[in-house]
Amino acid sequence: MTRRLLATAAMALAMSALVLAQGRRPASPPGTASTQVGGHYTNPPGSDEPIYQGGKWIDITYSRPIKRGRDLWGHGADYGKTLRLGAPVWRAGANVTTQLKTEVPLVINGKTLAPGTYDLFIDLKPEHWTLIVSTWPVQTRYDPQNKTALWGAFGYTPAHDVVRAPMTLGTLPMSMDELTWAFTDVTGTSGRIVIMWDRVMASVPFTVG
Numbered sequence: 001m002t003r004r005l006l007a008t009a010a011m012a013l014a015m016s017a018l019v020l021a022q023g024r025r026p027a028s029p030p031g032t033a034s035t036q037v038g039g040h041y042t043n044p045p046g047s048d049e050p051i052y053q054g055g056k057w058i059d060i061t062y063s064r065p066i067k068r069g070r071d072l073w074g075h076g077a078d079y080g081k082t083l084r085l086g087a088p089v090w091r092a093g094a095n096v097t098t099q100l101k102t103e104v105p106l107v108i109n110g111k112t113l114a115p116g117t118y119d120l121f122i123d124l125k126p127e128h129w130t131l132i133v134s135t136w137p138v139q140t141r142y143d144p145q146n147k148t149a150l151w152g153a154f155g156y157t158p159a160h161d162v163v164r165a166p167m168t169l170g171t172l173p174m175s176m177d178e179l180t181w182a183f184t185d186v187t188g189t190s191g192r193i194v195i196m197w198d199r200v201m202a203s204v205p206f207t208v209g
Contacts, residue, residue, distance in 0.1 A: 028063040028094035028179075035183040035191065037208055038104060056103035060120065060181045060193070062093035067177050072198050073124075080124030087153035089121040089132060092195060093179060097121075097138045097150050100193075105209030108133065108193075109165035112209045118162065121153050122195070122202070131193070131204045133163040167202040175199050 039055025074081050083090045092098050098120040106113045108131075119138060123130040136156065137149035150156060179197040186192075194203040 026063070026095070028065040031062055031064040031181070033060040033062075033181040033183060034058065035186050037186065037188055037191070057101075058104065058106070058183065059101045060098065061101070062098040062120075062179075062181055063095040064178045064180065065094040066179075067175070067198055073200070076126075079126045083124065084153070088156050089123050089153050091152040092120055092122045092181075093152075095152065096140060097136070097152055098181070099138065100133065107207045107209050108163045108204060111163045113162065119150070119160075121156060122167070123164075127169065129167040129169060129202050131163075131165045131167050131202075132158075132161055133165075134158075135160045135162060165204045167204050170201045170203075172196060172199045172201050 035058050036052065036055035037058065039052050041050040041052050043050050070082065072083060073079060080090060099117055100120050101117045102113065103115050105115060113133065119132075119134040119136050121132040121134060123132060134156075139146055139149045139151040142151040147155065175198050176196045179195070182194045182196065184192045184194050184203070188208070190205065190207045192203045192205050194201060196202075
């Protein structure tokens with residue numbers, strides 16, 4: 001009887017912990033888009049399959065907001081207003097500022113980004129989106145008193161911009177419920193940085209410097 005009571009209590013505690021953990025799930029789960037360029041496959045002796053060696057990574061880290069039935073983009077003078085939340089540009093994600101980290105030089109819109117970490121924002125205009133690559137310091141936790149680093153895009157100014165690039169807009173055949181960054185059409189020397197949400201896809205080409 002005692003063992004049964006202990007087992008029941010343990011199960012109840014486990015279920016409570018699970019419910020609590022589920023209740024704390026972030027509204028915009030973290031995400032990462034990654035690609036690897038510049039390497040090659042080899043067949044080392046003793047290996048059962050080819051191994052990709054010498055590659056360099058390009059990553060985008062961001063939070064992934066979910067559509068949840070919203071009209072994301074708006075119309076006319078209100079276009080993009082819902083997503084900016086009072087910021088001058090869109091953080092193209094949620095929570096912590098979206099960041100691009102590259103181990104190789106990237107050429108975007110004719111300008112070369114040295115290997116390092118950068119911020120990504122999007123200036124939203126109807127039928128005209130602009131990708132902004134910046135070097136603003138980033139807050140990992142929101143501090144409204146910190147005016148030297150950004151949370152999302154709040155407090156953004158173009159003072160730290162390094163690249164602005166027009167984005168190619170397209171319409172998806174389905175609606176993406178969760179915001180998604182991705183790399184497409186990747187070769188050893190080029191590719192595209194892509195963002196997709198709802199039925200909108202926007203992209204910018206890059207080459208490896």
